[in-house]
Amino acid sequence: xxxxxxxxxxxxxxxxxxxxxxxxxxxxxxxxxxxxxxxxxxxxxxxxxxxxxxxxxxxxxxxxxxxxxxxxxxxxxxxxxxxxxxxxxxxxxxxxxxxxxxxxxxxxxxxxxxxxxxxxxxxxxxxxxxxxxxxxxxxxxxxxxxxxxxxxxxxxxxxxxxxxxxxxxxxxxxxxxxxxxxxxxxxxxxxxxxxxxx
Amino acid sequence: xxxxxxxxxxxxxxxxxxxxxxxxxxxxxxxxxxxxxxxxxxxxxxxxxxxxxxxxxxxxxxxxxxxxxxxxxxxxxxxxxxxxxxxxxxxxxxxxxxxxxxxxxxxxxxxxxxxxxxxxxxxxxxxxxxxxxxxxxxxxxxxxxxxxxxxxxxxxxxxxxxxxxxxxxxxxxxxxxxxxxxxxxxxxxxxxxxxxxx
Numbered sequence: 001x002x003x004x005x006x007x008x009x010x011x012x013x014x015x016x017x018x019x020x021x022x023x024x025x026x027x028x029x030x031x032x033x034x035x036x037x038x039x040x041x042x043x044x045x046x047x048x049x050x051x052x053x054x055x056x057x058x059x060x061x062x063x064x065x066x067x068x069x070x071x072x073x074x075x076x077x078x079x080x081x082x083x084x085x086x087x088x089x090x091x092x093x094x095x096x097x098x099x100x101x102x103x104x105x106x107x108x109x110x111x112x113x114x115x116x117x118x119x120x121x122x123x124x125x126x127x128x129x130x131x132x133x134x135x136x137x138x139x140x141x142x143x144x145x146x147x148x149x150x151x152x153x154x155x156x157x158x159x160x161x162x163x164x165x166x167x168x169x170x171x172x173x174x175x176x177x178x179x180x181x182x183x184x185x186x187x188x189x190x191x192x193x194x195x196x197x198x
Numbered sequence: 199x200x201x202x203x204x205x206x207x208x209x210x211x212x213x214x215x216x217x218x219x220x221x222x223x224x225x226x227x228x229x230x231x232x233x234x235x236x237x238x239x240x241x242x243x244x245x246x247x248x249x250x251x252x253x254x255x256x257x258x259x260x261x262x263x264x265x266x267x268x269x270x271x272x273x274x275x276x277x278x279x280x281x282x283x284x285x286x287x288x289x290x291x292x293x294x295x296x297x298x299x300x301x302x303x304x305x306x307x308x309x310x311x312x313x314x315x316x317x318x319x320x321x322x323x324x325x326x327x328x329x330x331x332x333x334x335x336x337x338x339x340x341x342x343x344x345x346x347x348x349x350x351x352x353x354x355x356x357x358x359x360x361x362x363x364x365x366x367x368x369x370x371x372x373x374x375x376x377x378x379x380x381x382x383x384x385x386x387x388x389x390x391x392x393x394x395x396x
Contacts, residue, residue: 117372118316134373163366171365174315175332190362190388
């Protein structure tokens with residue numbers, strides 16, 4: 001274990017534990033952006049964050065769990081950001097999907113997605129963090145759908161939007177055979193077409 | 199490292215290296231079925247296969263790379279198995295998707311998928327193995343589509359079938375919010391509807 005020199009911590013509310021948590025999260029996001037998922041170790045994170053490696057394992061247990069924690073946190077931050085409000089469901093979904101595609105084209109977004117996909121979803125507490133990741137996205141979509149329904153638009157079900165819009169975006173990002181934002185309008189229209197079935 | 203007792207190797211053509219490779223692959227598939235992805239180490243594989251742990255790292259480099267090798271091999275085996283031939287594209291895709299859903303519901307199939315999804319697809323030789331995994335499936339679908347086109351049916355593009363049928367199945371298996379085989383006919387019909395656009 002390396003005794004990395006501690007840089008001056010950024011001052012944030014919440015005391016020492018919160019500051020350490022923030023520094024470690026920042027380090028993970030920086031390393032994901034630079035090297036991608038799988039390109040760094042717990043020791044790299046500790047050095048970058050200026051904390052002891054043991055602190056990371058004591059708090060998160062493993063690098064995988066830490067990555068999931070970062071993924072869930074980023075999801076919640078995205079959920080708190082303003083939802084698109086273009087006046088039509090089609091416009092809102094296009095804007096939302098475009099932002100998601102941009103996110104997935106970067107190494108940080110793709111690295112976080114891979115971290116989530118790699119984890120078993122049953123049998124341990126990490127399953128909750130995987131759920132956090134996808135539920136934060138589902139929540140945002142649901143609010144866009146609810147608003148459209150209030151305007152009187154025909155609205156597909158949440159699961160249809162997840163499977164017809166989000167699943168293909170993940171698939172493109174993971175298998176990298178085309179850019180996630182290629183033909184987004186077609187994906188959105190196919191999700192909207194599910195409303196006609198009801 | 200444990201010096202595990204070597205069980206009598208199954209006799210297969212190809213000599214000692216091939217037999218070792220087969221024993222290691224069999225061990226990985228057994229451990230995936232029993233414990234799921236993430237539930238075992240390289241040492242567990244070595245003990246189960248009756249080989250030295252060092253042999254595994256010398257040949258595959260890491261447990262991740264070994265898992266990808268197993269995934270690509272299983273994909274190629276699936277590709278060699280008979281394609282459904284029901285007389286209609288809809289029937290063929292339903293049969294094919296149903297077999298895939300069954301595969302994804304088991305711990306071995308899901309574990310192999312997670313292993314593939316977790317790996318970065320650029321920058322190292324492991325990317326080729328990820329491509330093997332998805333291309334073997336794409337090849338099978340393409341042959342089903344080609345046969346339907348020869349019969350004179352309206353046929354969607356391969357990418358549409360991947361994104362409208364395979365991507366949702368993966369998404370369901372990974373996030374476990376519904377069984378992969380729920381409403382398969384609806385997924386197939388949505389894939390077929392893409393043909394109408396052309």
